[in-house]
Structures are given as C-alpha cells and as structure tokens.
Amino acid sequence: MKMVQLGINKYRFFLLLFVVIISFGISFFLLREEEIISVDLVGSEQQYLPLNSNYIDPGFKIMINDRVVDEKEYNYTVDNDINVKVLGDYELVYHINYNDEEFVLKRNISVVDTTKPVINVSKNPVEIYYCDKESNINLEYTAVDDYDGVITDKVEEIRENDRIILSVSDSSGNLTEVAVEITYTDEVPPIIELVGNEVVYLKKGAEYVEQGAYASDGCGKSIDEDIKISHNVDVNVPGEYEVIYEVSSSTGKTAIKKRTVVVYEYNGASTNPQQDDKVVYLTFDDGPGVYTEEILDILAKYNVKATFFVTNQFPKYIHLLSREAEEGHTVAVHTLTHKWSIYQSVETYMKDFNDMNDIVQKYTGKRTRLFRFPGGSSNTVSKKYASGVVSAISDRMTKDGYIYFDWNVDSEDAAGANKEQIYNNVISGMKSKKNAVVLMHDIKKHTAEALEDIINYGLANGYTFKALDEMSPTVHHPINN
Ligand SMILES: [Zn+2]
Structure with missing residues (x-):
C-alpha cells in the first residue's frame, strides 16, 4: 500500500515541479525588460x-x-x-x-527661391512737366532676381493717379512691387490776349463794341470759350473804364487781363485846347493803295486828321482821294509816277507835279499847294539825272506859291520796319519833337497795323494830331542837289 501511495505521490511531485517550472518561465518572460x-x-x-x-x-x-x-x-x-x-x-x-x-x-x-526680385528705379519720385500729365511717362529702372538674373522686360507698369506701380515676379512667383510717385512741375497760369488795343478811345455816346480776347491755358490749349468778360463802361459819361477778362484753366489757375476804355467828349476836332501841346502830323506817302482804306478807317475811328502825299501809282485806288478829302484829311501832291526820271529837269518835274494835281482836283474838287519831293528835298539820287535840279525846282515851286514838306520823324516803314519797330520809331520821334512830321506810307501793311497803337499812345499822352495846312510849320531837309 505504501508503495502505491508513494507512486501516486511521485506523479503529483513531477506534475507540481512542471507547473512550477512553467510558472517561472512565464514569469521570467513577462518580467524581463523588453528591448525596442x-x-x-x-x-x-x-x-x-x-x-x-x-x-x-x-x-x-x-x-x-x-x-x-x-x-x-x-x-x-x-x-x-x-x-x-x-x-x-x-x-x-x-x-x-x-x-x-x-x-x-x-x-x-x-x-x-524665396528671395524677391529687386527693382531699382533711377528716380523716385519722378518729376514731369505738368502739360505732359496725360502722356506716357518713360521710367528708367532695372529688375534683377537672384535666380533669374535681369528680368527688367518682365516688369509691368500700372498708372494710378499720381503714381506708377511697378511689379515683377520671378520664376518662383516671388512678387516685388514698387510705387513710383509722380510729381508735376509748377503749372503756368493761362494767358489772355486781347483782340484790339489795350486802350480804346470812345466818343461820348458811341457804342462800345467788345472785340473779345483769346485765351490759352498754360499748356497752350485754347480756352477762349471760358473767358468771362465784365465791364462798367458808361458811354454817356466821359471817363476811364475797365473791361475785365478773366479765365480759369481746368486745374483752377486763373488769369485776368484788363482793357481800358476812355470815353471822351467830342469837341468837333481832334485838337487839344491846350496851346502848348505837342502836335503830331501823320503823313502818308505813295498811295492811295491797298492799305489806304484801312488807314482811313482807323483815322476815322479816332477822329484823327492826317496828310496824304498822293501818287497815281495804283489807279485802282485813286478814287480814295475823294474819301481822304471828305473826311478832313489833307490831300497833297507827291508825284504822279514816282519815277526818279522826273528829276531830269524842272520842266519834267513840273509836268509830273501838275498832272498829279489835276487828278487831285478831279477827286477832291480843288488843287493843292502842298507837296513832298519824291525821296525828300535832300535826296541825292536826282544828281544822276540833273545837277542842281532839286534846288531849281524848290526855287521855282516856292516862287509859284507851293510849299513843300519833308519830315523829322521817320517810321522807317519803307525800309522794312515791322509793326513794333514802326511804333517805336514814331513814338520816340514824337517824344523828342514839339512838332512831329511823321513819314509813313499807306502802301505798307505794317504801317496800317501800327497806326492804331500810335494814335492811342498819342491821345493818351496829350498829343494833338493835325493835318498839314499852309500855316503848318514846315520841316525841311538841307537840299543836296
Ligand atoms: Zn515816295
């Protein structure tokens, strides 16, 4: 029996041992550090x-x-x-x-590539002439990228009001923008130019006719339409008045110009009552011709009387002798033909003179005793035709009761002076003479152009314009032949 018992116990022992070993193994496995x-x-x-x-x-x-x-x-x-x-x-x-x-x-x-390109602008802000506001602006700049190199041609320009935005992207899409400010040069105000004279003389009661003006803005564009004209001229009350011309450019720059209107009392003649006043004798040679009517119109406008030393060089206009006389001007003989050959002899001169005086009589109703030598009494060209002839003619004419006039102020219109030169020559001559006898020619365009300013100057400065007559002071050059 003991043996049997022992046999049973042995079996259990090994079983127990096995369990213990397994348990240790599992425990060891579970408890050891895991390497990851x-x-x-x-x-x-x-x-x-x-x-x-x-x-x-x-x-x-x-x-x-x-x-x-x-x-x-x-x-x-x-x-x-x-x-x-x-x-x-x-x-x-x-x-x-x-x-x-x-x-x-x-x-x-x-x-x-994260680096933006660089735009270098040569001028910023850029200044332009204000008249070029509307036109293209040529900017100078370069655009360089660290990767793409020079990419100036890829720059885009966008014009905003007063600046230009330059933008450029490199091949990686990095965008650079630069604003170039635009500044403008100072704007010039508009300019007003009057049509007609700056001083207008008006007989009391006459109508003031506005001649108008031209205006251009500082860039030269016409702004005539924008001119505002105002005046307080009372043609019934003698005095000085102002006509005011005002204009504004589109940017608000303004200009003002004034015209003076002198309303004067008409006393029947252009003469000034003051005896000591300086007298101007305007004389016109070589017509009537293409500018004679225009000159007569101007003289009539100011009621100024003048002297015409007439010729028959331009028969088309010869009828104007009538008008010259009717309007109170002196019609005197210059020469029929205005050829130097009339100086061949006293007789040839007298023939030319008398033929012209016949024409004067025909158109004016009377002969004249006043004359002017072609070339003036001091001319030397006549020497080519006859020695001493001017002296002989002078003696003969004086004996016959004729009176000749030279001049002491030369407008130089026959020598090709322009409007301004004629004006200046005459004004400076007038200033230095108590009695100015002014040589002009009514066949010269610039003479007609300058006349109104000359008259305006004279009237405004106390001069009296008179026509020559037999009582006028003669102005004689020394006779050279
Ligand atoms: Zn002449």
Missing part, C-alpha cells in the same frame, strides 16, 4: 532649403527604448547630391549599420 530599437530622422522628412544657403543636416537618431544609442555604436553613410544653386528636389539617403543590421532612411530636400 527605433531608427528615425531628426526633423521632417520634407525640408525646404533657400537657394544658395548651406544645408545643415539634422541627421537621425537610434534609440533603444528611451536610450539614445551613442554614435560610436553604429556606422552610417549619406548619399547627398544637393545643389544649392539649382532649384529642385533632392533626396538624402542614410545607410545605417547597427548591430549587424542595416537601416535605410530617406529625406526629401527642396531647394527653393
């Missing part, structure tokens, strides 16, 4: 590298559980073909040997 190896990149798998910059590889690390494995414990190589000068994607491949095991890691590096 990880090999990972430091930093992200995709990295961006600005062009031309150095790549600093953050590397990788190997860990066993929480422990970083020391570099001495493994070997590695890196395949690296990054070209930091060329945009693109590059792969870094890490080959790592650790514990006889090979690990491979990969990382993508994108070399990118």
Whole structure:
C-alpha cells in the first residue's frame, strides 16, 4: 500500500515541479525588460532649403527604448547630391549599420527661391512737366532676381493717379512691387490776349463794341470759350473804364487781363485846347493803295486828321482821294509816277507835279499847294539825272506859291520796319519833337497795323494830331542837289 501511495505521490511531485517550472518561465518572460530599437530622422522628412544657403543636416537618431544609442555604436553613410544653386528636389539617403543590421532612411530636400526680385528705379519720385500729365511717362529702372538674373522686360507698369506701380515676379512667383510717385512741375497760369488795343478811345455816346480776347491755358490749349468778360463802361459819361477778362484753366489757375476804355467828349476836332501841346502830323506817302482804306478807317475811328502825299501809282485806288478829302484829311501832291526820271529837269518835274494835281482836283474838287519831293528835298539820287535840279525846282515851286514838306520823324516803314519797330520809331520821334512830321506810307501793311497803337499812345499822352495846312510849320531837309 505504501508503495502505491508513494507512486501516486511521485506523479503529483513531477506534475507540481512542471507547473512550477512553467510558472517561472512565464514569469521570467513577462518580467524581463523588453528591448525596442527605433531608427528615425531628426526633423521632417520634407525640408525646404533657400537657394544658395548651406544645408545643415539634422541627421537621425537610434534609440533603444528611451536610450539614445551613442554614435560610436553604429556606422552610417549619406548619399547627398544637393545643389544649392539649382532649384529642385533632392533626396538624402542614410545607410545605417547597427548591430549587424542595416537601416535605410530617406529625406526629401527642396531647394527653393524665396528671395524677391529687386527693382531699382533711377528716380523716385519722378518729376514731369505738368502739360505732359496725360502722356506716357518713360521710367528708367532695372529688375534683377537672384535666380533669374535681369528680368527688367518682365516688369509691368500700372498708372494710378499720381503714381506708377511697378511689379515683377520671378520664376518662383516671388512678387516685388514698387510705387513710383509722380510729381508735376509748377503749372503756368493761362494767358489772355486781347483782340484790339489795350486802350480804346470812345466818343461820348458811341457804342462800345467788345472785340473779345483769346485765351490759352498754360499748356497752350485754347480756352477762349471760358473767358468771362465784365465791364462798367458808361458811354454817356466821359471817363476811364475797365473791361475785365478773366479765365480759369481746368486745374483752377486763373488769369485776368484788363482793357481800358476812355470815353471822351467830342469837341468837333481832334485838337487839344491846350496851346502848348505837342502836335503830331501823320503823313502818308505813295498811295492811295491797298492799305489806304484801312488807314482811313482807323483815322476815322479816332477822329484823327492826317496828310496824304498822293501818287497815281495804283489807279485802282485813286478814287480814295475823294474819301481822304471828305473826311478832313489833307490831300497833297507827291508825284504822279514816282519815277526818279522826273528829276531830269524842272520842266519834267513840273509836268509830273501838275498832272498829279489835276487828278487831285478831279477827286477832291480843288488843287493843292502842298507837296513832298519824291525821296525828300535832300535826296541825292536826282544828281544822276540833273545837277542842281532839286534846288531849281524848290526855287521855282516856292516862287509859284507851293510849299513843300519833308519830315523829322521817320517810321522807317519803307525800309522794312515791322509793326513794333514802326511804333517805336514814331513814338520816340514824337517824344523828342514839339512838332512831329511823321513819314509813313499807306502802301505798307505794317504801317496800317501800327497806326492804331500810335494814335492811342498819342491821345493818351496829350498829343494833338493835325493835318498839314499852309500855316503848318514846315520841316525841311538841307537840299543836296
Ligand atoms: Zn515816295
């Protein structure tokens, strides 16, 4: 029985031993520290590298559980073909040997351009002439990109009000914008030019006729339509009045111009009652001709009397002798033909003179005793025809009761003076003479143009205009032949 019992106990013993051993094994297995190896990149798998910059590889690390494995414990190589000068994607491949095991890691590096292009403008702000506001502005600039190089031709210009926006993108889409401010040169005010004279003389009671004005803005564009004209002229009350012309350009620059209107009392003649006044004798030679009517109109407008030393050079106009006489001017003989050959002899001169005086009589109803030598009494051209002839003619004519007039103010209109020169010659001559006998020609355009200003000056400055008559002071040159 004991043996049987023992047999049973042996079986149990081994069973128990087996259980214990298994339990130990399981416990050991469960309780031992577990080793976990990880090999990972430091930093992200995709990295961006600005062009031309150095790549600093953050590397990788190997860990066993929480422990970083020391570099001495493994070997590695890196395949690296990054070209930091060329945009693109590059792969870094890490080959790592650790514990006889090979690990491979990969990382993508994108070399990118993040630098904006640079626009260099030669002038900012840029100043332009204000009249060129509407026209294109040529800016000088360059655009350079660190990767694309010179990209000036890719710059776009957008004109805003007072600036130009320059913009350019490089091939990577980096955008640069530069605003160029526009400044304008100072604007010139408009200019007003009066039609007619700045001083207008008006007989009391006569109608004031507005002649108007021209205006241009500072850029030369006509703005005639915008002129505002105002005046307080009372033609029934003698005095000085102002006509005001005002105009504004589109940008608000204004100009003002004034015209003076002198309303004067008409006392029957152009003479000034003051005896001491300076007298001006306007004389017109060589007509009647193409400008005679215009000159007569101006004289009539101011009621100024003058003297015409007439010819028959232009028969088409000869009828104007009548008008000259009717309007109170003196019609005197110059010459029928105005040819130097009349100086051949006293007789040839007298024939020419008398023929002209016949015409004067025909048109004016009376002969004249007044005359002017062609070329003046001092002319020397006559020497070519006859020696001493002017002297002989002078003696003969004086004996016959004729009176000749030279001049002491030469407008130089026959010598080609322009309007301003004629005006200046006459005005300065008038100023220096108590009795000015002014040589002009009613066949000269610039004479007609200058006349109104001359009269205006004279009337405004106390001169009296008179026609020559037999009582007038004679002005004689020395006779040279
Ligand atoms: Zn002449």
